[in-house]
Amino acid sequence: MKLERYSLAIIEDRQVILDSLLEFFDSSKSFELVLTAHSAENFMDMWKEQRIDLLLCDIGLPGKSGIETAWYVKRKSASTQVVMYTVFEDKDAIFQALCAGASGYLLKNTPLPQLEERLLEVLNGGSVMSPHVARMVIGHFNPFLDKEDTAEVERLTPREIEIVAMLQNGDSYKQVAEKFFISVDTVKFHIRNIYGKLQINSRAELINKYKHPK
Template identity: 35%
Template structure:
């Protein structure tokens, strides 16, 4: 059985997860807290097999908490459950020692899948997060969740609108005050998310959806 503690500052989400797994014979929620500091104490007390943690929390964020947990208990797995889909956030959680990264809008069934994959010693990622750089941080088998829903971030939608208006990556970067490499990364991620084959197909998609963002 996979024993789990959850760190999340929204109690409603915790209650929903507990309710879903209440009668699951393979997964057992053995504790929950609402901030990073309490998470450290709970992990020391309960010694779970897996920690599910948000990134933004009071007192101590999930990244800092993960670093401490992995330094003290290398065998305990960590799954990030968050709304942040920015590459920097993903990179920081990976560097801290997380074995998975899942967005909150992915649904409870994908959370169940992520838990089981990570418990088996593998790595799990939400299909809607940027993962083109992940091979630099992962040396285990990686599972990418499957979803029929395509979720573009607000920044991606913004860049897609600029693409639809015929702007280059350099022009978009100047307009949005971000690096050109950041724009290029978003382009690659959108091509992957939308199951396209090239930058030209992305441009065509952007033009087709110009007034639907």
Template identity: 30%
Template sequence: MNILIADDHQVVRKGLVFFFQTQEDIEVAYEASNGEEVLDYMTNNQADVVILDIQMPKMDGIETAKQLREQFPCTKIVMLTSFSDYDTVIPAVQAGVNGYQMKDIDPDKLAEVIRRVHKGETMIDEKAASQLMTHVTGAHQQEEEKRVNELTRREKDVLKEIMKGRSNKEIADHLFITEKTVKTHLSNVFSKLEVHDRTQAALFGVKYMK
């Protein structure tokens, strides 16, 4: 397996090269100090796995990952960085990296990460994974809130009545509408919230309506 190491700190690069020389199945094909050098090399050469630092001059790791994913879709990408914050992890994953690891990782574990990424697995550090979960959860909540906001005023009135456990007849009497109209509103509520029953709709209401 051929790998490319990109990091603007020579000490880091040399340390990685020295370590990988102890691994029989991993060969360092090239060292780069920025993203432009990575792309220049890849234009005429092949690397199975590219290891990228986030912060590099001329072209950083995120932009380099995007370019690699577009131009060399079969190449595996591992981000090796000191940053595990939301604003770094999410863009890296969105750029298409196959792995995201911290620089304090045990060298032998890093070698195993590279092997597994090469085989097609996705390897995300625990700290980075927690940021991903926060992102996914936040996006899910935003989508649910959006659905609730799409309800008309009358549909929200009906949803509030559902939250109180009232029957269709009780809702009709309380809102001074027919049961047929209640059923129509209920159907719209279920459809817009993408739920199948009154209980699920009520849970939406409890969660997002004040």
């Protein structure tokens, strides 16, 4: 019996990197590569009605950026997971990608077998970030956090960091639940864990303590 594989799309403008990904995923037992493109516009033209379980997308694309693409994909197909795959380590870009609906942010120096494992983790309900990326997201909240506050934030899981990012962005518990396909009660459970790890008691305290300075 042949196991069904997840459908994967890739947007990557550098041919040498795309070729490497094509060669690797061509022999994958977990993924079927259904669409590749060199730009967001090219991808949007080609993507009709076919199911895409996960999009692996560069940020620094010609034309529309990967962040704009994430917004587009999540609004066309909320169930499609988007993982940013890039050399960029800019904390503002990372934060914007998470707010756009990306479920992960991985650097291009991630070994391909590990990349595949991380993508499967996303499809099983997880959220992934390279360790260095997670630290940069923490820096986006407030670059002037003292060592004690930074240590508190570093205890958060990638999913909890995403939830904090959405709360910072003004999203409601219902919007968080809809993004992650979980119940509002589950969101509240995550938030209780976040409050415990950060030693705070309310959303207002979270925003005031960890907000990014204007």
